[in-house]
Structures are given as C-alpha cells and as structure tokens.
Amino acid sequence: MLSHALEMTRDAVIGPWTPGKYPITPSPFVTNDLKYLSGTRRFQTRLGALSGRFRVTSGAGGAAGATLALDGDTILTLEQPTDPQLQSQLPMLDAYSDLRLDRIGEIQIQLDDILSFYGAMSQLDSDRRKHSLQLLVLVQSLCVQLEMQVKHYCHGKRPVDFDLGIQPVIQTPDHSTFPSGHATEAYALATVMHRMQTDQDAATGVGANALPFRIAHRIAANRTVAGVHYPVDSAAGAVLGIVIAEAVLALCTGTKASNAALNWNNLPASPASAGARDFTPATLKAGLGLGQLGGVSDVEPLVAPLWTAATGEW
Template sequence: MSILDGWDGWDGWDGWDGWDGWGSGSGSRGPRGNNAMALLRSREAVVGPYGGSGQLRMPRGTADLPEAHDTDALMSWSRDVRHRILLNELLSSVQYEASVGRVMLAHGNQLIAGVSRPNSKLFEAQANLVEEWAIHRAERAAEILAQQKLNLAFWDAIVPLNPRTTPFTIELILLSVAFTSHVVQRFKHELNCPRPRAYSPRIQPLLAEPGYSVLPSGHATESFMLAGLLASLIQPKKQQPPARAAEQKAWFDETSLQMHRLAARIATNRVVAGIHFPVDNAAGQLLGVTLAEFIEHCALGSQGRGWIPREFLGTHGLLTGRFEFDPFDRTQSLVEPRDDYVKTNLDARSGTKVTAPIEMIEWIWGKARAEWE
C-alpha cells in the first residue's frame, strides 16, 4: 500500500495545516487568492510611491547568504517539502538485489532483510485457512473498513498523538510509513504472488482487491514498523530516580505490548477480510520489525542498537497450509536466534552499528524524541 493511496489522509487531522487560519494546504503561510485585491490596495497605501530606497535586507545576523547545506534549514520548509527531502534520504540509503523468487534489501554491503516466496502449493493450502477465518468477518467488519488506510486514531488510542503536542512524531510516522511502503511495494513486485481468491472462488473477499501482489503484507509490514518505531521513540529516560523509573517502565512495557497487539490485529484483519494469507503476515512482520530498527539506526548510528539482519524463507518445511501467524508465540520470535523459515543473524547486529547516521534523519528523530522527554 502506498502513502499516496491515502495513508496520510488522516482526514480529522489534516486541518492542522491551516492552524493559523490562513496557511495554504501545502503548509506555506501565504495569503489565499481572495485576499489578493485587498493586499494590492493595502500595499499601495502602506508602501507609497516607488522611492528607490535600495536594499532593505531583513536582518539575519550576517550580510552573507544563509549557510548552505544547513540541516537546521529544514525547520524553515513546509512539512510536505521536508517529507520529500527526508524520504529521498531514506530511499537513497538502501539497495535491492532480486533473483527468481527472492529479494534482498541492503544498506551498502550490509543486509537489512530478505524475503523468498513460497510455492503455489502452500498458497493453495492456506486458501482453506483464509476461508475458515471468514467466520470472523461480521464481528471485525468495522475494524477492517476503518483500517484500509493508515488510521492513526487506533495508535492514538494507545499512545497520545496530537498535532499540537507531537507534530514531529506525526511527521516521522508519515515519513517512515512512506519509506516502508516504497520498500514493500518493490518486494511485492519482485515476488509477484496472487491473492487468495485466485485459489478459490469461496474466498469472496470483503474488500476490493488491491492492485498489487500479496507477499509480504503491506499492512503487516507498516504496522509492525510503526509499533517498533513508536516504542523506540517513547522509551523512558535512562537516568531516573528508582521509583519514577519503575513507573515509566511499567507504562512503557504495557504501551509497547498494546502497540504490537494492535499491529498483529491489523495484520490478522486482512486475512479475515480475505485478501491475505497468514504467511504474508509472517513475512510482513519480519520486514516491518527490521525496517523499524533500520530507521532508528539511520537516526542514531553508533549511538543506537543497530539492526538485526533477517531473512524469510518461504519454502521452508515449517510453513504449511495450517501455519497460523502468531507473533506472540515464542517459536515465531524475531529477537532470538532462528534458523528455520526465519534466519536471524544476531552476530551481525554489532556490525550494523558502525555505520554513520543520516544527518537529516537524525534531525527529525531528535525533534520527535524531544516530544516524549
């Protein structure tokens, strides 16, 4: 799924672009068109006739041009412009290597994540599971419909997100979702796996079928990325009085758990709706968790935790027609050593920490993190 398809269309909050009553929808503070004639007359009265007064430069503390390549200049640009600049920084930091049925994502010469697709027999067998899960459609229909696009109301219900108090957190969320969407669409294109109804006319999906491939699940990828990203941002300060530290840890642990439960439910709802297989969610969780770690690394570099390179092996024997996605099952853990349908290289994590952060991603992360301190 793409941010251009409406993941940033949080309609209830889009109005904050015009917080001052006269900002344009793009975030610039310029007059609306119906003020043009009034401003024309006002200028004539206020400025008076041309007087040839020469330069009347606004004081900047220097007579020279503003500093070039100044990361702090991002603060002067509108949010949509910052979004494009920062998205370009993230996208240009990764490379893809695709072979038949397999895609690898890397940062320089270091693996971030890889996915190889299952064979058609697994998808055909899992179609029976998708049909079984259709029994839950009636009770989950409201959620399924509300979660077609990124709906931050679900996340705000767990951790407070507000355009006035956490504007940079919201910017970082939309940036990270856009980056993740670009990555997952490249994986989907290369792996090219049909959706469930291609295997059975009994599926009859609840939603219109998206116009792209099924593996990995975009909702799972983006939701688990978002759960990991927010968990990193809201971590309590390390230096706290013991009593306060215990309180904050209890809040953080519960909040993080609920966010990961939400990510799992959003992913599962796509299977219930009949447009994904459980195996799609397993691949999406792996990609999303790893991308959250990578985005944090782009901001923190060696001061962060690095990321764990992981690969999803779709043809592994443990993936059967009865495989059910359950991220809270320890056998499906992504933070412990694995060498089955998931390969985790824990030893490589220390190596990922040595690469430098991306300066502009470090800037937006710092702004967002400060909103939680």
C-alpha cells in the same frame, strides 16, 4: 482580490521604488536545518533522504524473491512462497472468515488508516506529540515505497486467484499478496512506538508481546480475516517492517543497523515442513532472528533531529 489589494497598498506606501531604501538582511542558511520549510516540504525532504539509503533488488541468482539493502549492505532477503505453499493456507482463510462480521469495522477503517490504532494506546496529536507523529508518518510512508518494490519482485497470487469461494469482504488489491503491506507498516509503527516508549528494540518487544506488537498482529490478521492475505504474507511483512524501522532508528542514532534472518521452520508456510501454520505472536517470536550489521550506521542528518525531538515528548 487579495493580489489587487496588495499591489494598491504597495503603490500607496512605497511609491517609486529606490534601490537600497528599504534594505533587509536575510537569515543565514544553516545546513540540515529544515525549519524554514513548510511541514509538507520537510516531510518530502526527509522521505527523499531516507529513501536514498535503501535499495530493493530481485532475488540473487534469479531466485524468486527480493533483497533489501541499507547503504549497500543486505538487511533482509525474502524468498517467494510457491503456489502450493500459498494454496496450503487457504483452509486457514476459510476458518478466519468466521470473524468477518465481528471485525468488519476494523477492516474497513484499516484500509486507509492504521495509525489511529496506535494513537488509541498513546496520545498522538499535532500539539502534544507532533514530532512523534511526524516520525511515525515518515516511517510508514517509507515502508509503502519499499514494500511495493519488494512485492513486485516477490509476486505472489492472491487467494481469489486460486479459489472463487474465498469471496473477500473488501476488494482484492492489484499488487502481490507477498509480503503484506499492512503487516509491514503495522510492525514498523509498532517498532518505533515501542522504542520511543521504552527505549527497547523490536526483538525485546516481540519477545514480551508488548502492546504495540499486539496491535500490529491484529491489524495484520484482519487482512486474513478479510480474505485478501495468507498468514505467511503477514509473517514476511512483520519482519520487513521491523527491519525497516530498526534501520531508520539506526540512521537516527548512529548505531548498528539490524539484519534479519527468517527461520522459516517456525513461520507459516515453511518450505522445510509439511502443512500450513498460522501467523501468531508466538510464531513470530520463534522465527524472528535479528542480528546487527558490522559497522555503525552513518547518521542521516535530515532525520536525526526529528528522532531527538520525538523522544523528548515521552
């Protein structure tokens, strides 16, 4: 109906078309200015630009694991836990199952939505902090792309693959247990939130057990409560998420990107220690080592203006 009405109106007001009778000067194209695009197209363009700066490959020398690189420089290498190391954590899943009835509401909501839990601590909406919200969604989406590749190369068996008695309260996903995608995304969001609010890096926030990181830990732990992840999955996911977020912030500000070294002696399922240990804020603080790459990151011009706009909202 609308198309028909528009054509009838054109015939009535324009009549026979004459070249040059109704000229208009188009706006000049400005490189890296995405305002002319819809929100969806801006998001797709920015996500594509960021994704091109990262690369995930399998472990060096045929080792079971994955390497994440930024602009060709390695920022994190994850070693796949062995089956015995994963199995050693099953008793902790059984202990965590006592919390299922208390946390089932959180577990169900967090299947598809973890961002709202950060919105609860600081108002995130499409008016007051629209750029902050856009940045957070962008970072979370980037995490999903990268974490799925890391999972592929670090393929680890889920708890139900070892013991039918685990009986998760949600369906077990089809992809690798290691690292936890929920932990990756939760800690990436925490890193960005903490930087926007305090201008502090992730290491400082983790060291102080700042609120965004406490929220991230609870989201990650809920996956163990549910019965679909081991604590070591959350430990690796936390470090992966922090490194991804720190890399994005470096691309926004032109600073040095961080690279992470995991001290497995202080994280769960340590290959160098006997027995299994839980994933807690204290073990993350002890095991997280963030260094810096040698060179300054080249600013990503399609994303940097979004960071500037987001920080102006706080």
